[in-house]
Amino acid sequence: MLTKMNTCRKPLVLIQSSETAADLQKLCGTQLPEVAVFIKKSRGATLIVSEMESNRLRRSVNKNITVIYPENIGSGWKKGPADWIQRTVTEKELTVTPDFPLGLAEELKTSGYKLILSKKAPCPIREIKTGDEIEAVRQSQRAADAAMRKAIGQIASAAIGRDQKLRMGKSILTSEAVRATIGHTLLDHDCIAAETIVACGPASADPHERGEGPLLAGHPIVIDIFPRSGKTGYWGDITRTVCRGPAPAELKKQYNAVKAAQAAQLKAVKAGVWADTIHKIGADLMKSRGFKTETVNDSPQGFIHGTGHGVGLEIHEAPRISAANHQKLRAGHIITIEPGLYYPNIGGVRIEDTILVTRDGYKMLAPCEKKLEV
């Protein structure tokens, strides 16, 4: 069966790109090679790939999708997508998505096609996860959780040098070393993560700084792990913040505010609640505890990102949980709840879980302890 997609009277043409890759994987039921042209007609669909990829894809794509290669339609690989589309579609009006490449659009227009820009996602059903998809995200989240435990265990077991640097035996414990521990643990769960964050002290004040060099006692260490399963292609996402040894009073206060904000947001989550309401609950709570969000010397600080995002075949997908998204949560959404506070003098604190939205609340996909001092 073809995955349900937006109906459109005109043939819908999708070209593989970073944005459409996940939609195409869902529509086709398998990961596609770099170059792939997908044409949905009123009945069934055609997928055009290279001859070399065709056999493998014929075995793995969803039924009702016909896999062909350019030579099947009297064309050739070098002739490119415009020629392939012309030989496959008789209609002269095509539906395309906003990320359709302009160069190809111009070629098709020159050949007499009219392109209709559809603003609807080609595969809106992707937002609401099926049972199999929930299980796939849960597996990746369990991998992330296992890696997080190993990473925190490594930090907790480190000795503290006189220079405050963490030590494992004679060597200094670095961001790189903890990232390696995380990577090996994920691999044992058939997952990989390209951009794991292990950021300590000032570096942690920048939410997407990966971190490098020695880890220090008495400073926040933000650990953000987002692995993708090699088997399913689905992601998981978790963040914890820890401090080796006693934490300064200001850091404790900051941590408790983020933890309380996340708890309040989680408590509010259920089908029918607005995404922006969830964000506001966290923002208001942290503000009420005296944590300002502002730009100082052209440098943003405070709660400087949204609360979360959908997780599935993309690490960041709909629905966004932010001030800008007035959208109702629905049962079957899988989202992160990850409030954070970032100040250059103290560092960053972020706590993140990936959850399944249900009719009455939520399900934590892989529970993992939240504790600052280790």
Add this chain to the structure above:
Amino acid sequence: MLTKMNTCRKPLVLIQSSETAADLQKLCGTQLPEVAVFIKKSRGATLIVSEMESNRLRRSVNKNITVIYPENIGSGWKKGPADWIQRTVTEKELTVTPDFPLGLAEELKTSGYKLILSKKAPCPIREIKTGDEIEAVRQSQRAADAAMRKAIGQIASAAIGRDQKLRMGKSILTSEAVRATIGHTLLDHDCIAAETIVACGPASADPHERGEGPLLAGHPIVIDIFPRSGKTGYWGDITRTVCRGPAPAELKKQYNAVKAAQAAQLKAVKAGVWADTIHKIGADLMKSRGFKTETVNDSPQGFIHGTGHGVGLEIHEAPRISAANHQKLRAGHIITIEPGLYYPNIGGVRIEDTILVTRDGYKMLAPCEKKLEV
């Protein structure tokens, strides 16, 4: 210093996408977040990212690039690239690349812009590697080589069961287990590989089949490792084909043809030689030994792919070494030479090295033994 790019009188606008990501990394000197708009003017360039990413990028981008976020220009994140571009560029004519998203192009046209489609790559210099880039690819290639040795060592040390399945102690040696060995070894070299191939027997006849399940003695096992460095973003690429235990005569003949083809191709490589000539040398040699390339029952077999591709910030980049690319090799190109033969009854054989093209020949970036029977 800004990396040299194609000059254009009109401002050049690049939007992050799978195709432009590598160009943008080279132009900016750092990896960019998911959403990034790059505007090159006659003097310098502007990079628009989210407020949260701005500090990190200000520290890491090449000089002459001004990093701003939408609020700096009286806009907001939600207003999107069309609004940001309008507030940044006074000229009404913009140069864009073929992969520019159609939806954004339509928005800009509605706002009175004229878009000029440039077919030149925005960063053609990326094809010729600098000393630092050669070193970066060499490091990734060394990681690939180390992983290959471990993988082949594991296969060579396996016992052969009565059922021909390879065994490590009491457990059966699978594609998955060898892939895990490869993954852990790459991680120890700060590299990851998402789609390593360890394909045995009939599965190996499909060049991009990843492989699964038990490995068998007496059959070809194609191992293709293409890791990316987490630190530099540069790739490496290597393939070997091995057979545990004695190989059937037909497989030996097939292996020797591929090995001889690769040797002949490597011998011909030097600056000034045509890419399609290199391909033809391998194709002709294998044909002369009786290995036909043809489509049987709508299933391609023989030498069914190109000889190679450039390797750098993308795993597949210019120049392509194929029948379709009549382009001269130049000193500083880094390319793969990877002839292969694939037949459903025997399986596949592919041998691949990544080399640096020089004025007089080539340099192997990481030498690794070629031997069928292990």
